[in-house]
Structure formats: structure tokens, C-alpha cells
Amino acid sequence: xxxxxxxxxxxxxxxxxxxxxxxxxxxFSIENPxxxxxxxxxxxxxxxxxxxxxxxxxxxxxxxxxxxxxxPLKHLGYKAVIANLSDIYSMNAKPTQITLSLAIxxxxxxxxxxxxxxxxxxxxxxxxxxxxxxxxTSSTKGMVISITVIGQTxxxxxxxxxxxxxxxxxxxxxxxxxxxxxLQILEREKAVFKVNPKVQPDLxxxxxxxxxxxxxxxxxxxxxxxxxxxxxxxxMIDISDGLSxxxxxxxxxxxxxxxxxxxxxxxxxxxxxICEEFKINPTTAALNGGEDxxxxxxxxxxxxxxxxxxxxxxxxxxxxxxxxxxxxxxxxNQQIELIAQGWNPxxxxx
Amino acid sequence: xxxxxxxxxxxxxxxxxxxxxxxxxxxFSIENPxxxxxxxxxxxxxxxxxxxxxxxxxxxxxxxxxxxxxxPLKHLGYKAVIANLSDIYSMNAKPTQITLSLAIxxxxxxxxxxxxxxxxxxxxxxxxxxxxxxxxTSSTKGMVISITVIGQTxxxxxxxxxxxxxxxxxxxxxxxxxxxxxLQILEREKAVFKVNPKVQPDLxxxxxxxxxxxxxxxxxxxxxxxxxxxxxxxxMIDISDGLSxxxxxxxxxxxxxxxxxxxxxxxxxxxxxICEEFKINPTTAALNGGEDxxxxxxxxxxxxxxxxxxxxxxxxxxxxxxxxxxxxxxxxNQQIELIAQGWNPxxxxx
Numbered sequence: 296x297x298x299x300x301x302x303x304x305x306x307x308x309x310x311x312x313x314x315x316x317x318x319x320x321x322x323f324s325i326e327n328p329x330x331x332x333x334x335x336x337x338x339x340x341x342x343x344x345x346x347x348x349x350x351x352x353x354x355x356x357x358x359x360x361x362x363x364x365x366x367p368l369k370h371l372g373y374k375a376v377i378a379n380l381s382d383i384y385s386m387n388a389k390p391t392q393i394t395l396s397l398a399i400x401x402x403x404x405x406x407x408x409x410x411x412x413x414x415x416x417x418x419x420x421x422x423x424x425x426x427x428x429x430x431x432t433s434s435t436k437g438m439v440i441s442i443t444v445i446g447q448t449x450x451x452x453x454x455x456x457x458x459x460x461x462x463x464x465x466x467x468x469x470x471x472x473x474x475x476x477x478l479q480i481l482e483r484e485k486a487v488f489k490v491n492p493k494v495q496p497d498l499x500x501x502x503x504x505x506x507x508x509x510x511x512x513x514x515x516x517x518x519x520x521x522x523x524x525x526x527x528x529x530x531m532i533d534i535s536d537g538l539s540x541x542x543x544x545x546x547x548x549x550x551x552x553x554x555x556x557x558x559x560x561x562x563x564x565x566x567x568x569i570c571e572e573f574k575i576n577p578t579t580a581a582l583n584g585g586e587d588x589x590x591x592x593x594x595x596x597x598x599x600x601x602x603x604x605x606x607x608x609x610x611x612x613x614x615x616x617x618x619x620x621x622x623x624x625x626x627x628n629q630q631i632e633l634i635a636q637g638w639n640p641x642x643x644x645x
Numbered sequence: 646x647x648x649x650x651x652x653x654x655x656x657x658x659x660x661x662x663x664x665x666x667x668x669x670x671x672x673f674s675i676e677n678p679x680x681x682x683x684x685x686x687x688x689x690x691x692x693x694x695x696x697x698x699x700x701x702x703x704x705x706x707x708x709x710x711x712x713x714x715x716x717p718l719k720h721l722g723y724k725a726v727i728a729n730l731s732d733i734y735s736m737n738a739k740p741t742q743i744t745l746s747l748a749i750x751x752x753x754x755x756x757x758x759x760x761x762x763x764x765x766x767x768x769x770x771x772x773x774x775x776x777x778x779x780x781x782t783s784s785t786k787g788m789v790i791s792i793t794v795i796g797q798t799x800x801x802x803x804x805x806x807x808x809x810x811x812x813x814x815x816x817x818x819x820x821x822x823x824x825x826x827x828l829q830i831l832e833r834e835k836a837v838f839k840v841n842p843k844v845q846p847d848l849x850x851x852x853x854x855x856x857x858x859x860x861x862x863x864x865x866x867x868x869x870x871x872x873x874x875x876x877x878x879x880x881m882i883d884i885s886d887g888l889s890x891x892x893x894x895x896x897x898x899x900x901x902x903x904x905x906x907x908x909x910x911x912x913x914x915x916x917x918x919i920c921e922e923f924k925i926n927p928t929t930a931a932l933n934g935g936e937d938x939x940x941x942x943x944x945x946x947x948x949x950x951x952x953x954x955x956x957x958x959x960x961x962x963x964x965x966x967x968x969x970x971x972x973x974x975x976x977x978n979q980q981i982e983l984i985a986q987g988w989n990p991x992x993x994x995x
Contacts, residue, residue, distance in 0.1 A: 331697060335898070336806050337732040337882060338701035338796070347681060348698045351688035352778060352793050354746035358785040382687040396704035396791060428702060434789075435708040441746060441791035443702050446688070455686050532687060548685070 304404035307433075315405070316431050319412045323419065323426045327391045329447065330425040339427035341392060346447040351382035357437035365481045368407055370509045371440075372414025378535065379444040380422055380513040381588040385533035386455070387518065388448035392427045393419065396441040398434035422515060452522075454531035456548035459593030463529055465545075465553055465612040466602065468517045468590045470561040471538055472577060475584020476569040477501065477508030503565045511588050517607050518590075524601045528592035539582040540635035541591050543621055545614075549593070552619035555612035555633060558626050582623075583636040654754035657783075665755070666781050669762045673769065673776045677741045679797065680775045689777035691742060696797040701732035707787035715831045718757055720859045721790075722764025728885065729794040730772055730863040731938040735883035736805070737868065738798035742777045743769065746791040748784035772865060804881035806898035809943035813879055815895075815903055815962040816952065818867045818940045820911040821888055822927060825934020826919040827851065827858030853915045861938050867957050868940075874951045878942035889932040890985035891941050893971055895964075899943070902969035905962040905983060908976050932973075933986045 307315065320334050332340035341348065353375070355361060361371055376393060383390040395415060399408065419426055424444070484496040498505055514533075521528065530549055532541045538560065546553050560581045570577040593614060594602065602608045612624075621633040657665065670684050682690035691698065703725070705711060711721055726743060733740040745765060749758065769776055774794070834846040848855055864883075871878065880899055882891045888910065896903055910931045920927040943964060944952065952958045962974075971983040 331800075332699075332803075332805060337735040338699045338738070338794075340736065340738075340798075340803060341698040341700065342800075343693075343698065345695060348691040348693065348795070349682075349688045350691065350700075350742075350744065350778065350793070350795060352702075352744045352746055352780060352791065354748055354780050354782055354789065354791050356748050356782065356784045356789065359748070359783055385687040386690065388688070388690075392700075394700065394702045394793070396702055398704050398706050398709070398789070428700065430702060430704050432704055432706065433709055434706045436786045439704065439706065439748070439784075439789050441702065441704050443700070443744070443793045444688075445698070445700060448690075450681075450692075453682075453690060455682060 304406050307399065307401060307403065307405055307408070310405060312431060315408070318405070319408055319431070320426060323416060325425045326423055327425050329391055330427055333425065333427040334429070339392065339394065341427070341445060343447045346449050347453060349383055349386045349388040349446040349448055349453070350443060351379055352441065352443040353379050355440040357439070363438070365485050366509065368410040369414035369417070372411040373418045374509070374511055375440050375442055376415055376418035376422070377511050377513045377588060379442045380418070380424065380515075381533040381535065383444050383446035384513055384515065384518045385531050385590055386446070386448060387452050387521065387528060387531060388446040389518070390422060390424050390444050390446040392425045392445040394428040394443045395426060396430035398432045398439040400434050400436055400438070403438065422513065452527055454528045454592070456530050456532055456545055459530040459545055459549035459551055459614050461551060461614050461616045463593040463595060463614045464599060464610050465542065465555060465614060466592050466594050466608050466610050467534070467538070467561065468514050468607050469587070470563045470566070471534065471587050471589060472562050472566045472570070472580035472584050473504045473507030474511060474586035475580045476566045477504035477506070479569060479573050479575075480505055481508060501565065501569065503563060504569055507587065511586060513588055514590050520605070520607055526594060526598050526601060528594055530593040532591050534587045534589045534591055536585045537583040537636070538591065539633050543633060543635050545591065545593060546621045549614070550617050552615040552617050553612055553621050554615055554619075554624050555622065556624045559609060559611040561609045654756050657749065657751060657753065657755055657758070660755060662781060665758070668755070669758055669781070670776060673766060675775045676773055677775050679741055680777055683775065683777040684779070689742065689744065691777070691795060693797045696799050697803060699733055699736045699738040699796045699798055699803070700793060701729055702791065702793040703729050705790040707789070713788070715835050716859065718760040719764035719767070722761040723768045724859070724861055725790050725792055726765055726768035726772070727861050727863045727938060729792045730768070730774065730865075731883040731885065733794055733796035734864055734868045735881050735940055736796070736798060737802050737871065737878060737881060738796040739868070740772060740774050740794050740796040742775045742795040744778040744793045745776060746780035748782045748789040750784050750786055750788070753788065772863065802877055804878040804942070806880050806882055806895055809880040809895055809899035809901055809964050811901060811964050811966045813943040813945060813964045814949060814960050815892065815905060815964060816942050816944050816958050816960050817884070817888070817911065818864050818957050819937070820913045820916070821884065821937050821939060822912050822916045822920070822930035822934050823854045823857030824861060824936035825930045826916045827854035827856070829919060829923050829925070830855055831858060851915065851919065853913060854919055857937065861936060863938055864940050870955070870957055876944060876948050876951060878944055880943040882941050884937045884939045884941055886935045887933040887986070888941065889983050893983060893985050895941065895943060896971045899964070900967050902965040902967050903962055903971050903983075904965060904969075904974050905972065906974045909959060909961040911959045
């Protein structure tokens with residue numbers, strides 16, 4: 296969990312709340328002219344002039360959303376930001392600020408928090424977003440992370456979930472199932488480590504999938520590509536709970552059905568290999584595995600020429616009227632009802 | 646904790662995440678024209694036209710920030726919103742939207758969440774703010790609440806912490822120490838109840854203080870009064886951690902000292918009575934007791950005539966240059982260094 300192997304660690308009780316926040320945030324700089332007031336006041340202030348503010352928030356609980364036995368704190372900080380940025384890109388908006396609230400039990404020394412903030416900072420720097428506020432407090436158990444991300448767009452560009460129409464193309468960025476495959480590998484290694492801590496895991500042939508799980512990226516490049524190609528998706532969502540769940544969200548919000556072609560779903564060859572090892576159908580990994588943070592969108596057929604053969608985007612189906620329902624069309628041309636079996640943190644409650 | 650005494654309670658596992666959110670939020674309406682997209686998309690969208698967005702966020706952990714053995718869930722929801730709205734008023738801004746993220750362990754049935762949301766709804770209705778987003782998930786232990794509140798103001802009106810100048814008046818709204826006094830009563834009754842659950846508490850003579858603890862209000866009226874009187878505070882903060890801590894924040898941010906007159910601090914007679922019972926100095930309760938959610942501000946001397954004798958506002962001192970330091974002037978005209986002893990959730994960590 297902690298990469299700092301120094302044995303002199305600083306208990307958080309040794310440092311006051313305000314000093315702790317000062318220490319953790321001192322190396323963050325403000326890059327966006329819209330960030331008028333940052334950390335250190337009762338609230339941050341943002342000036343988007345005439346533009347819309349787009350805001351999304353996420354709550355992550357240790358033991359439910361992340362497992363520190365195989366997630367380094369720096370990666371956790373990075374990924375927590377990415378998951379939120381992805382929600383803003385999925386509105387066809389540009390993320391510009393985040394606030395971070397953190398609750399921690401006293402098992403975390405200050406150095407652990409510094410590593411976590413290093414990950415936050417790396418994500419802020421890469422995506423050019425400013426940390427402008429938050430809260431640091433104690434928890435009775437484990438770590439709790441709450442991130443709110445603020446972005447900007449305008450009325451003409453914003454992509455909601457409900458704007459798709461029948462015959463629109465169903466298009467996805469990147470490839471799917473990688474984060475899920477990476478998680479299978481990490482969970483297996485954790486189990487092996489428990490039995491024999493001396494075994495050195497050989498993870499070299501799984502680097503793509505483990506990377507997708509531990510250090511995912513948000514599709515800033517796709518957001519910028521759409522802008523460059525002058526494409527405004529008629530509806531868009533990010534894939535955090537699996538392709539089937541997100542496709543159904545678009546269908547429901549737009550009151551449509553769809554045809555999703557199994558053979559068109561983009562899946563990396565390493566993911567297929569891992570699925571074979573674990574005896575999982577790769578389509579199942581893509582449909583129900585979460586955390587890929589790809590963008591799923593409805594594009595007008597008239598935009599097809601602009602995107603065809605682009606390496607970032609794959610047409611995987613089209614929308615239909617609602618009576619057709621949401622269908623997966625298999626390689627054998629069978630129609631199967633699409634069902635959301637994505638990860639549900641409520642039903643997983645214990 | 647739960648006011649619904651119906652014995653048929655619904656376990657949260659019986660209901661999916663999205664259905665749960667639908668059910669809990671179905672009675673919330675959108676009132677502000679700036680709320681462009683609310684619950685149900687990847688992010689909310691807000692249109693403040695040319696105005697500034699002001700954003701604040703808070704994380705509340707069961708067992709650290711609240712105790713469900715004496716706080717009814719409806720009150721908890723109400724108070725969680727109030728604490729955040731107060732941060733927005735303290736920027737001299739008008740709160741307009743909130744997002745709510747909630748993590749709960751499976752000891753909470755759906756009915757408990759409905760009561761919590763009833764409190765959220767009551768606060769939203771009273772303060773005319775819209776619930777526009779959030780997240781509902783499970784926790785491994787207890788309840789975690791994260792609220793982000795969004796408000797609007799403009800460059801001319803916004804009050805930061807750092808705008809005070811020497812000789813400005815130090816002015817506070819309402820009275821102080823009430824929430825702290827109420828907490829003493831509730832903790833005593835909890836201890837009595839543990840020993841003998843049949844004892845009916847007699848809380849009638851403590852209603853003001855218990856109300857201040859369990860159902861505080863944010864000073865919307867003071868925000869509106871300042872607007873009416875055409876006063877822009879040169880600096881402002883809300884009192885969540887006690888008068889001394891917040892006064893020191895204003896002094897530090899503005900690089901000033903201050904004289905704070907003990908005998909001018911407004912304290913309700915019931916609070917004085919409770920302090921006598923508990924052998925606490927009422928000044929200590931006002932200086933170090935938190936959660937009063939009053940506004941503390943620096944006003945120009947030229948604004949004095951507008952506010953003198955106004956029942957909402959009391960002049961309790963003035964700012965001085967930084968070399969003087971921050972001093973409490975006692976009734977005997979002694980100068981005592983002002984020290985922040987407010988509640989510190991980090992040092993309280995366990």
C-alpha cells in the first residue's frame with residue numbers, strides 16, 4: 296500500500312487539520328483562469344463567464360470500492376480523479392477543477408496521505424485541472440474519498456443521455472473488458488500471496504490489463520477529437536459499470552431500443568487471453584466488467600464518414616425504436632435481450 | 646434514530662441502486678432556473694450566465710461527526726445541508742444547488758434512508774436549493790455523507806477571508822455557544838438513558854439549545870439583510886468550529902490582529918444557565934463550541950450606522966494591525982491571547 300519504506304512515519308495526530316491540508320496541498324498550482332478562489336476559503340469560486348458549469352461527484356469507500364492490499368495509494372489517488380473526469384468528458388465538457396474530501400483512520404501516517412496526494416497531483420497535472428477545495432477529517436474505519444469535479448461546456452455542445460434517436464450509430468471509444476481482466480489477475484495474485492508470500496508474481500504478460508485496472512485514463516483525447524471533427528454526440532455516457540448497463544441507460548433515457556453487435560465489440564487480444572485463462576467469455580467481460588472509462592455515444596449517421604476507421608472509435612451497433620428492445624446480436628445472428636449485470640455496490644452491501 | 650416504527654422494514658439489498666435513487670429523490674422538484682440538468686445524468690449542469698459559481702463540500706462520518714443514538718435521521722439530513730449552505734452564505738453568495746453522496750451499511754433499511762432524505766428535502770425546500778446529483782453506495786461500517794453545495798454571486802459581492810483591514814469592525818450574527826450547550830444536554834441524557842432506559846428526559850427548559858444542536862439554521866436572513874442594506878462584508882466566514890478559531894482564520898488570511906471584547910459576545914440566557922449547570926464558562930462555550938453556523942464578518946466603520954442596534958448583528962470588536970496579535974479583552978480589561986481550541990476532527994482521530 297505505502298511505497299515510502301522509511302520507518303520513521305508521522306502519525307496524523309501529530310499534525311493539526313489545517314497544517315495537514317497546507318502540507319498536502321502546497322505543491323498544487325492553479326492553472327485555469329476560471330479558478331478565482333482555491334483552497335483556503337469557505338468555498339472555491341469559479342468564473343466560467345457565459346458558459347455552463349457541469350458538476351459530478353463520487354464517493355469511494357475502502358473495502359467496497361478499493362482494496363489497499365493491491366492498490367498503491369498513489370494509483371488510488373490518480374484513479375479516483377480519473378473516474379470523476381470521465382463523467383465530465385461524457386457530458387462533452389472540459390473538466391477544470393476538483394474538490395477532494397478525505398476521511399482517514401489513524402492507521403494512515405502522514406506519508407501515506409502524501410503518496411495519495413501525489414497521485415491526485417499527477418492526474419491534476421496531466422488533465423490540467425485545479426484542486427480548489429475540500430475537507431480532511433478522520434474516520435472510525437478505513438479511508439473514505441469524496442471527489443467533486445467541475446467542468447465547463449455550452450448549451451450547444453453538452454451531451455446528455457437522452458438525445459439519441461432511432462438509427463443513430465452506437466459508438467464506443469477504445470476497447471473494453473481490460474480493467475475487469477486486470478482485476479482478475481490482481482485478485483489471483485493476492486490469493487497466491489496469502490498462501491505463499493515468497494512467490495514473486497510474474498505479471499509481465501498482463502501489463503495492459505493491470506494498467507487498465509490500476510492506472511486508467513479518461514478519454515480527454517476523444518473529447519478533443521470530437522471537437523476537432525465538429526461532432527456533438529447526440530447522447531453520451533462513460534463506461535464505468537460495463538457496456539450493457541451503460542447502453543441500457545442511453546436506451547432508457549432516450550426511450551429507444553438498440554442492436555449491439557457482439558462481434559464488433561472492441562476487445563484487446565491480451566484481455567481475450569486472460570479470459571481464456573479464467574474461462575470467462577470475453578464478451579461477458581466487456582458487457583459486465585466495469586471501470587474501463589471509455590465513452591459510449593450516439594452519433595448521427597451523417598457523422599459516419601468523419602469517424603470511420605478512426606483508431607479511437609468503433610461503431611458497435613445502432614439505436615432502434617423502443618418496441619424492438621435492447622438486443623445483443625451474436626456472431627450466429629441470434630438476438631439476446633441485453634441485461635445490466637454490471638457491478639452494483641448496493642446489492643454488494645454487507 | 647428511526648422514527649418510522651413500522652415493523653416491516655425493507656432491506657436495501659431488496660432494491661437496486663438506480664431504483665433506490667429514483668425512490669428517494671422522486672419528490673424533489675427543481676426550483677432554480679439555473680438548474681439545467683439534475684439527477685439522472687453523468688453530471689448536473691448549471692447556468693449562472695455571467696455570475697461566479699461558488700462551491701463547497703463537506704464529508705460527514707458516523708461516529709466522528711454525528712451520533713445516531715440521539716440524532717434523528719431527518720434532523721441529520723437537515724443539518725448536513727445547513728452546514729454546507731452556511732459556507733456559501735459566508736462567501737456572500739446565494740446557494741442554489743446541492744449534490745448528495747451517501748454510503749450506508751446494511752443496518753439501514755430503505756425507510757431509514759427515506760427519513761434522511763425527508764430532512765434533506767425540508768432543508769432544500771426552506772432554502773430554495775435544488776438537489777441535482779449524487780451517488781448512493783454501500784459502506785462497510787456506518788453512514789458516510791458527502792454534500793457539495795453550489796451557489797452564485799458576482800465579483801463585486803463575493804466576501805473572502807482575506808479582505809479585512811485594520812480598524813474594520815468585527816461583527817457576528819445571532820448568538821453563540823447554543824449548539825455546544827445543546828450537545829452537553831444530549832450527551833447527559835444519553836448517559837442517563839444507558840443506565841436507566843425508563844427515565845423520560847425532561848428537556849423542556851433546554852429547547853433553544855437542543856434546537857441549535859439538532860436543527861440549526863443557516864443565516865439566509867443575514868445574507869439578505871446585508872444585500873438590502875447594501876453592505877458587502879470586507880471578509881466573512883461562518884462559525885462552524887467556534888468563535889476563536891474563525892476569528893483567527895480571518896486575522897491570518899488578512900494578516901491582521903484584533904481586539905475581541907468578551908462582554909460583547911452575544912450569548913443566550915438559556916445557554917448561560919446550562920453553562921452554570923455544567924460548570925462551564927459561557928465565554929469558553931462561545932469561543933470554542935462549534936456548529937453555531939452564525940456569520941462572522943469584517944465591516945467597514947462607515948457601515949456602522951446601517952447596522953447599529955440591528956437585532957441580527959452585534960459588533961464584538963475590531964481588527965488591528967498584525968503586531969498587536971489577536972486578543973480577547975476580558976471584562977476586567979485584561980488582554981488574553983486568542984487561541985483556537987475548536988473541535989479538531991483530525992486530533993480526535995482514533
